[in-house]
Amino acid sequence: MKRYLFIVVVLVGLLTLAACSSGSKSEATPITVENVRANMTLPTDTGSFWMLITNNSDTDDALLGAAVDGCGVIELHDMVMENDVMVMRPVAGGQIAIPAGQTVELKPGGLHVMCMQKAAPLALGTKVPIELEFANAGTITVEGEVVEPAMSSGGMNNN
Amino acid sequence: MNRTKWGVLIVLCWLVGCQRPYQFAGAPLPVPQPAPDIALESADGPVSLHDFAGQYTFVYFGYRFCPDVCPVTMGKLKQVKADLGNRGDEMAVVMITVDPERDTPEALAEYMGYFDDSFVGLSGDQEVIDAVGKPFGLYYHQHEGSAASGYLIDHTARFFLLDREGNVILSYAHETPLDDLFRDVEYLIKTQ
Numbered sequence: 001m002k003r004y005l006f007i008v009v010v011l012v013g014l015l016t017l018a019a020c021s022s023g024s025k026s027e028a029t030p031i032t033v034e035n036v037r038a039n040m041t042l043p044t045d046t047g048s049f050w051m052l053i054t055n056n057s058d059t060d061d062a063l064l065g066a067a068v069d070g071c072g073v074i075e076l077h078d079m080v081m082e083n084d085v086m087v088m089r090p091v092a093g094g095q096i097a098i099p100a101g102q103t104v105e106l107k108p109g110g111l112h113v114m115c116m117q118k119a120a121p122l123a124l125g126t127k128v129p130i131e132l133e134f135a136n137a138g139t140i141t142v143e144g145e146v147v148e149p150a151m152s153s154g155g156m157n158n159n
Numbered sequence: 160m161n162r163t164k165w166g167v168l169i170v171l172c173w174l175v176g177c178q179r180p181y182q183f184a185g186a187p188l189p190v191p192q193p194a195p196d197i198a199l200e201s202a203d204g205p206v207s208l209h210d211f212a213g214q215y216t217f218v219y220f221g222y223r224f225c226p227d228v229c230p231v232t233m234g235k236l237k238q239v240k241a242d243l244g245n246r247g248d249e250m251a252v253v254m255i256t257v258d259p260e261r262d263t264p265e266a267l268a269e270y271m272g273y274f275d276d277s278f279v280g281l282s283g284d285q286e287v288i289d290a291v292g293k294p295f296g297l298y299y300h301q302h303e304g305s306a307a308s309g310y311l312i313d314h315t316a317r318f319f320l321l322d323r324e325g326n327v328i329l330s331y332a333h334e335t336p337l338d339d340l341f342r343d344v345e346y347l348i349k350t351q
Contacts, residue, residue: 039226039227039230041273042223042230042270042273043269043270043273044223044224044270045223045224046223046224046225046226047226048226048227072307073305073307075305075307075308077226079227079228081316081333081334082313084315084316084317084332084333085298085313085314085315085316086225086228086313086314086315086316086333087313088225088226088228088311088313089311090304090305108227108228108231109227109228109231109333109334112226112227114226115226116307116308117307148234149227149230149231149233149234150230150231150233150234150235150237150238
């Protein structure tokens with residue numbers, strides 16, 4: 001009898017742990033940020049950051065802003081081609097929507113986190129911490145790697 | 160006709176009539192236009208597009224504040240030049256600023272030198288830039304930015320290739336893949 005009671009207690013304990021574990025995981029990571037690249041090598045006052053942002057939750061979210069040491073000002077910008085003309089603007093409303101269950105790509109020639117008043121160019125391969133502020137998920141700190149400006153997610157040959 | 164004659168005929172057909180002409184990735188100009196012989200300012204003094212005669216010369220209109228479309232283009236051209244190996248010096252790259260207010264010749268020299276020591280940045284008075292850009296169909300428009308950016312500039316993202324005589328022969332969309340750019344330049348250098 002004692003043996004059965006022991007097995008039941010262990011099983012209940014394991015199930016409880018598993019439930020807590022999966023619950024805390026989904027609550028802790030409603031937003032995941034991957035493939036963060038920092039375009040910060042140029043001898044100019046500007047730079048940009050590209051990344052993939054996934055909203056794993058059932059609630060719409062939005063990227064409101066970012067902070068990076070060495071960037072005096074950061075804005076969220078979008079770039080589009082209109083009849084072979086490059087048009088860059090701050091994003092409407094100052095935020096990038098990250099709809100529930102979707103992935104939004106910040107990439108060369110498109111949405112990006114724009115660094116202005118750059119203190120100094122950074123060397124290739126440098127790791128750069130970036131604080132991202134989301135409307136619902138709060139502040140998430142990720143690390144980007146400094147890459148060549150021509151490098152998209154697939155490398156230079158895919159540009 | 161015996162078998163040998165048929166064979167000779169087929170080979171002749173392939174050599175003369177069946178080979179397709181090379182298809183450029185760039186859009187050929189119906190009639191090559193001579194690039195304007197108007198001096199702009201480089202960090203080393205006045206430079207005209209005619210000074211690049213003898214090389215295949217890419218011409219781009221951009222500005223240093225531009226965070227990725229301009230540097231992505233320069234980065235691709237840097238790679239094309241590197242891929243050409245010992246024939247890389249038969250190709251030149253020139254960026255003419257559409258932001259002469261912020262882009263001094265010295266700042267442009269530093270910017271272009273980041274990509275390749277041979278790349279040339281040119282600035283000048285707006286009227287002169289307009290005159291040089293006119294045959295290329297250059298469009299640019301300054302619009303108000305934030306307190307930090309001051310202003311941003313929409314601009315033509317196409318870039319152009321001049322032949323060895325300084326004629327504009329091809330134009331390229333910003334999205335043109337690196338491999339296609341390389342193939343065009345390699346073909347021209349080897350055959351023209």
